[in-house]
Amino acid sequence: MWRRVTSVSHLTFAHKSTVNKNACTFKCWESFTTEIPRKEKTTYQRAKTPFITFVLGGPGSGKGTQCMKIVENFGFTHLSAGELLRREIASNSADGIMILNTIKEGKIVPSELTIKLIQKEMELSDNYKFLIDGFPRSEDNRKAFEQIFGAEPDVVLFFDCPEDEMVKRVLNRNQGRVDDNIDTIKKRLKVFTALNLPVVNHYLEKGKLYKINGVGTVDEIYKQVHPVFSSFHFEVRV
Numbered sequence: 001m002w003r004r005v006t007s008v009s010h011l012t013f014a015h016k017s018t019v020n021k022n023a024c025t026f027k028c029w030e031s032f033t034t035e036i037p038r039k040e041k042t043t044y045q046r047a048k049t050p051f052i053t054f055v056l057g058g059p060g061s062g063k064g065t066q067c068m069k070i071v072e073n074f075g076f077t078h079l080s081a082g083e084l085l086r087r088e089i090a091s092n093s094a095d096g097i098m099i100l101n102t103i104k105e106g107k108i109v110p111s112e113l114t115i116k117l118i119q120k121e122m123e124l125s126d127n128y129k130f131l132i133d134g135f136p137r138s139e140d141n142r143k144a145f146e147q148i149f150g151a152e153p154d155v156v157l158f159f160d161c162p163e164d165e166m167v168k169r170v171l172n173r174n175q176g177r178v179d180d181n182i183d184t185i186k187k188r189l190k191v192f193t194a195l196n197l198p199v200v201n202h203y204l205e206k207g208k209l210y211k212i213n214g215v216g217t218v219d220e221i222y223k224q225v226h227p228v229f230s231s232f233h234f235e236v237r238v
């Protein structure tokens with residue numbers, strides 16, 4: 001039998017809880033009888049300090065592409081907020097229709113919902129290094145994350161790319177996404193400027209932002225990304 005433990009904030013983000021010390025952070029399941037063996041805690045649940053990277057940039061700026069290279073080289077777990085939302089639509093969940101309509105309009109899904117999906121993936125993970133791609137998309141996303149997690153990211157990557165290049169890439173993507181059409185792209189670019197750039201500026205002011213020139217080949221861009229992570233002395237995979 002398992003019981004829900006409402007707060008394990010003492011297990012997580014011990015040194016980073018500068019935002020809200022009373023934040024209810026992660027929930028986990030704990031055995032309270034001897035009939036069933038105690039569930040193994042994942043690395044993440046054991047880790048006192050997960051390493052969180054937010055990956056920001058406009059639509060088509062190359063966030064997902066560069067995340068794949070960071071995963072390959074440094075063993076991060078990649079959590080794309082957009083991908084988690086698309087998965088929620090595909091699973092026919094109660095929120096699926098609302099999410100689909102929001103994505104078609106290029107708007108932002110309510111923060112609590114997106115954070116719930118991210119949190120679930122983190123809890124299930126065996127890793128402690130996370131790339132959270134496409135999040136926070138707005139000041140509301142950011143504030144809700146800080147409130148719920150009681151923590152701030154360690155690193156914020158921002159892929160800076162001109163609009164015409166982003167539009168070209170998205171229209172050539174060919175992955176069947178409902179929002180990869182010119183009408184929705186225009187809306188996404190407006191939302192990016194209005195809601196996401198304030199988040200970028202927030203982290204710039206906090207000294208956490210690594211601005212990457214998003215123009216060039218994938219490898220040229222990755223050459224700017226690699227030193228960000230090697231400076232933290234993570235094990236590099238060969």
Ligand SMILES: Nc1ncnc2c1ncn2[C@@H]1O[C@H](COP(=O)(O)OP(=O)(O)OP(=O)(O)O)[C@@H](O)[C@H]1O
Pocket residue numbers: 057058059060061062063064065066082134169170172173174214215216217218221
């Ligand atoms: N440096 C690059 N040069 C040319 N094409 C690129 C480059 N980086 C990525 N692409 C291509 O551009 C498209 C968009 O890239 P990607 O999916 O990584 O962007 P994204 O920032 O994750 O976009 P979104 O926010 O819409 O998910 C993909 O088809 C990808 O293969």
Ligand SMILES: Nc1ccn([C@@H]2O[C@H](COP(=O)(O)O)[C@@H](O)[C@H]2O)c(=O)n1
Pocket residue numbers: 059080081082083085102103104106107108109110114133134135136137141179188
């Ligand atoms: N924090 C987020 C992230 C994404 N969305 C919605 O998903 C769409 C696709 O996101 P990508 O990162 O895959 O481009 C995005 O345009 C939003 O509609 C969100 O609401 N909140």
Ligand SMILES: [Mg+2]
Pocket residue numbers: 063064080082134
């Ligand atoms: Mg993406």
